[in-house]
Amino acid sequence: MKKGDIIIIIIVFMMAIIFGHYVSTGKLDDTKTVIIVQDGKEIHRYKIDENYEKTIRIEKEGEINIINIKNSKVSMIEANCHDELCIKSHEISRGGEMIVCLPHKLYVKIENDSESGDSENEIDAVAS
Numbered sequence: 001m002k003k004g005d006i007i008i009i010i011i012v013f014m015m016a017i018i019f020g021h022y023v024s025t026g027k028l029d030d031t032k033t034v035i036i037v038q039d040g041k042e043i044h045r046y047k048i049d050e051n052y053e054k055t056i057r058i059e060k061e062g063e064i065n066i067i068n069i070k071n072s073k074v075s076m077i078e079a080n081c082h083d084e085l086c087i088k089s090h091e092i093s094r095g096g097e098m099i100v101c102l103p104h105k106l107y108v109k110i111e112n113d114s115e116s117g118d119s120e121n122e123i124d125a126v127a128s
Contacts, residue, residue: 031047031049033046033047034046035108035111036056040105048069048072050072054068054069055068056069060104062080063081063103063104073091075099076108082103094110095111097110
């Protein structure tokens with residue numbers, strides 16, 4: 001191996017590390033879409049960024065969920081389900097993360113706008 005080969009290998013390795021960091025922190029694309037699904041049907045879709053703020057109340061047959069979107073983070077702030085696990089779950093902010101309320105058959109997920117929607121072709125930031 002020549003000196004030039006070693007320099008190229010080091011440069012490629014450093015670029016891979018930097019790209020991996022951006023993919024794993026979600027900083028590759030700051031625009032995201034919040035999707036709310038109930039009973040298997042999408043009921044709301046919001047494009048969000050760091051300045052977007054909204055509180056969404058979802059009510060169906062006496063089942064209530066209140067979702068808060070603020071500073072590109074989504075959280076379930078209120079629900080009248082019996083276990084309230086959805087409220088206890090942490091706020092989400094990265095593509096692929098979800099909040100699920102099983103008793104109300106409702107979930108909230110975040111997608112990066114760069115995602116194609118085909119989960120088979122998505123990059124797994126955890127894989128090495």
